[in-house]
Amino acid sequence: MLSPDFTEVSLDIAGRNYKLKTPQQQQQGLHDAAQLLNEKIAELKCKNRTLNAEQAAVLAALNLSYELLTERELLAQDRQIITERLAQLQLQVESSLRKAE
Numbered sequence: 001m002l003s004p005d006f007t008e009v010s011l012d013i014a015g016r017n018y019k020l021k022t023p024q025q026q027q028q029g030l031h032d033a034a035q036l037l038n039e040k041i042a043e044l045k046c047k048n049r050t051l052n053a054e055q056a057a058v059l060a061a062l063n064l065s066y067e068l069l070t071e072r073e074l075l076a077q078d079r080q081i082i083t084e085r086l087a088q089l090q091l092q093v094e095s096s097l098r099k100a101e
Helices: 024-047 053-100
Strands: 006-013 016-023
Touching: 006 024, 016 024, 024 053
Parallel strands: none
Antiparallel strands: 006 016
8 A cells, every 4th residue: 555645656668667656746757757758769769760669768768867967067067156156256245344344
């Protein structure tokens, strides 16, 4: 029996059905992720008709993982820039406050 906070979600990926137990608030996100994965699989199969479903799924997952890592790296760089800029602004504010005293 599932906890009230969890629900069973059924996802179709590359023609296979997967049943997962997931928190209810993640259900829509998983459906969206499965749809994106299926789109990437279909895109790869159109480009290379010799790929079987499993090969296309692995390559699609690899491509999505690469995109995720790239976005994480860009986000980390942006976070570092923001942190540095905030530190500069804080120094400027403190300097201005000292001058005003």
